[in-house]
Amino acid sequence: MEDLEVEWRRTDSETLVHLFQDGESRPEAQSQDYQDRAHFFTEEIKHRNFSLRLDHLRAEDEGRYTCTVHSQLESGETEVQIKDVERLLVSGSDRSISASVGEDVTLNCSVDSHIKPEHLDEVSWKKIDKENEDEDVLVLLYQNNKTFPGSSDERYRDRAEFFTAEIPKGNFSVQLKSVRTEDKGVYMCHVFAGRHSANATVVLDRLGFSALHIIMLILCISASGSALLLVCLIYCRSTTEDSVFHLQMFLVFCPNILMCLAFVLWGLSEGSVFESVCC
Template sequence: MQRAEGAALLVHSYYGERDLWQGQDKVYRDRTQLDPEGIHKGNASLRLRAVRFQDEGSYLCYVTSELRTSSQQISLAVLRESEMESPIVAQQGQDVTLSCPFECGLNLQPLNVTWKKEEAEGRDLLVHSYYNGMDTLQRQDVTYKGRTQLHPESFPQGNASLTLRRVRSQDEGLYICHVKPELGRFSVRIQVTVEGTGQRIVQAPRGFPTLEKSA
């Protein structure tokens, strides 16, 4: 098996019922393993240990037998475990900034950022999207139109913060930030609570008063 992009790196080689380590790229040394029993059953899966961000990319697997030769290309994405930021308390009608820290490399050109709001039922709401060096808001949910802003000047410091303007009570909930820099993928979750919604007394049926939150 080898890496597909750029100068091909030899990841692992198996020939004559044994592993061949000669020529294996040093970045994969002591981190790869084939299962001989699986090979006899028609499965040449490779186990890669201690995955690193640099392992992300396309891999090519070549299998040659007496009957035929076959190949398969596999794409590997390396994800960082989702982090939970401290909860945010926002005031209705004011602006709030949601932080999204990530580890950035020297090249920020392929940086992609997506902010979503998690919904209990149905699909998540797209809050903001940034792709290929610009905002891409064609699929932004209508409730966030004209109220969101990213700060590209903060990207080199490893922060994809989102500013949400004129906060509404409906903005309360769980927000998820996905960042795809040159290496790795990062995910941050933030719980937002909205205060200052106010309450007023309304008359319920049969004369029982109840409290209702104002919008």
């Protein structure tokens, strides 16, 4: 075995895929494209089996491969071809998304352009529950060349939509309208095509305050300040019963009206008509 040298190379480019030399494998000699992907079957080498396993197959791996065996007396070779590699590549966003409450955001998801949308079985957007996968929330669904907004969870119904004109280009990004605080989290775009599937994730993070939230804060502070101010006026400035009565009325109504407005704005900012009516 020490006298054998076995090389696996790409026939078209002479790229070294893997090497056996001086009685052992030489992974350090591999081309960068094949490091940690091309392996001999270690237990089979003693039986002079130098078959090669190629992990995580890529479309660019298509082509011819030559196995050349050298010994002191002679050499020989055999050739293997990899062809018709099917692939499904899905990409999302590398960075987390920041937004203010009430803004519209785009969750990116692109499918490799060589696969036509009509050949995709399903594209689903879900919000991930890390503690319980069964509780993942369906944001939007594309199936059998159609969009099914009615299947979305009620929290995302009428707020999430595909860019319809971009779907033929493999762009399955979703626009999420009027972002709420509870929208913060991890979203997954899961693509199915035949027996292949792939996914990409997008993180919606750092939701900032909107103008409505700032107004609510001002109203709450004003309500507290007005209550303290009116208490001071009652004891320090007024002596007549009428003026005391009027000040007491202001003390009762002014802070409560301000707080009521603050809570109504809170309901509106969170996109809930029900909350606004209750407030």
